Amino acid sequence: xxxxxxxxxxxxxxxxxxxxxxxxxxxxxxxxxxxxxxxxxxxxxxxxxxxxxxxxxxxxxxxxxxxxxxxxxxxxxxxxxxxxxxxxxxxxxxxxxxxxxxxxxxxxxxxxxxxxxxxxxxxxxxxxxxxxxxxxxxxxxxxxxxxxxxxxxxxxxxxxxxxxxxxxxxxxxxxxxxxxxxxxxxxxxxxxxxxxxxxxxxxxxxxxxxxxxxxxxxxxxxxxxxxxxxxxxxxxxxxxxxxxxxxxxxxxx
Numbered sequence: 562x563x564x565x566x567x568x569x570x571x572x573x574x575x576x577x578x579x580x581x582x583x584x585x586x587x588x589x590x591x592x593x594x595x596x597x598x599x600x601x602x603x604x605x606x607x608x609x610x611x612x613x614x615x616x617x618x619x620x621x622x623x624x625x626x627x628x629x630x631x632x633x634x635x636x637x638x639x640x641x642x643x644x645x646x647x648x649x650x651x652x653x654x655x656x657x658x659x660x661x662x663x664x665x666x667x668x669x670x671x672x673x674x675x676x677x678x679x680x681x682x683x684x685x686x687x688x689x690x691x692x693x694x695x696x697x698x699x700x701x702x703x704x705x706x707x708x709x710x711x712x713x714x715x716x717x718x719x720x721x722x723x724x725x726x727x728x729x730x731x732x733x734x735x736x737x738x739x740x741x742x743x744x745x746x747x748x749x750x751x752x753x754x755x756x757x758x759x760x761x762x763x764x765x766x767x768x769x770x771x772x773x774x775x776x777x778x779x780x781x782x783x784x785x786x787x788x789x790x791x792x793x794x795x796x797x798x799x800x801x802x803x804x805x806x807x808x809x810x811x812x813x814x
């Protein structure tokens with residue numbers, strides 16, 4: 562099985578949940594706070610400059626902008642993934658910065674397991690609000706010092722985020738970063754987890770998802786995010802999200 566994605570019904574706006582099962586390795590850019598529970602299997606992934614080795618029952622917490630690069634799976638792996646829209650976190654705690662990989666049985670994982678249990682049980686809105694409040698509070702308690710990128714990579718990230726819909730050249734990016742393009746590409750990949758062009762594509766797909774969630778028509782999104790045409794958007798969107806923009810829009814209703 563390459564990949565199977567099931568959307569779980571959630572009664573709280575801003576909270577989304579899916580169950581993913583398969584053998585295909587995942588690479589992606591997080592566009593929200595994400596709490597993942599490894600339901601079945603073992604995996605190895607890279608984020609924040611190091612490798613992690615979660616096993617069944619582990620909780621992985623990531624923040625907007627994190628690159629997650631899965632390196633290996635031990636057979637078929639099942640995840641339950643809860644995506645928390647940033648405003649739900651930032652309305653109570655501004656500018657939260659946290660990432661963690663907690664093994665099964667770790668006392669710090671209890672609020673996150675309870676949130677996952679509530680989602681899996683199809684809990685009502687009030688129950689989900691209480692579980693989410695505890696999970697967010699636990700995230701803040703775990704907040705870690707910021708891991709700073711080097712100056713050229715910070716400038717590159719800022720330019721790509723600000724001008725995600727423009728057709729930038731590597732020479733332009735390097736000039737803005739004040740580093741030659743060869744060293745920039747190497748530093749960017751090492752610190753961010755993917756090369757600049759891949760990061761740009763993930764940014765464009767992330768913005769496309771937001772536009773679709775806000776009601777934009779799939780046929781109108783491609784030029785707004787810097788894609789040449791609808792076919793290019795569909796190709797990258799399907800590869801990264803696992804479905805077409807039209808399918809995503811239908812589920813977002």
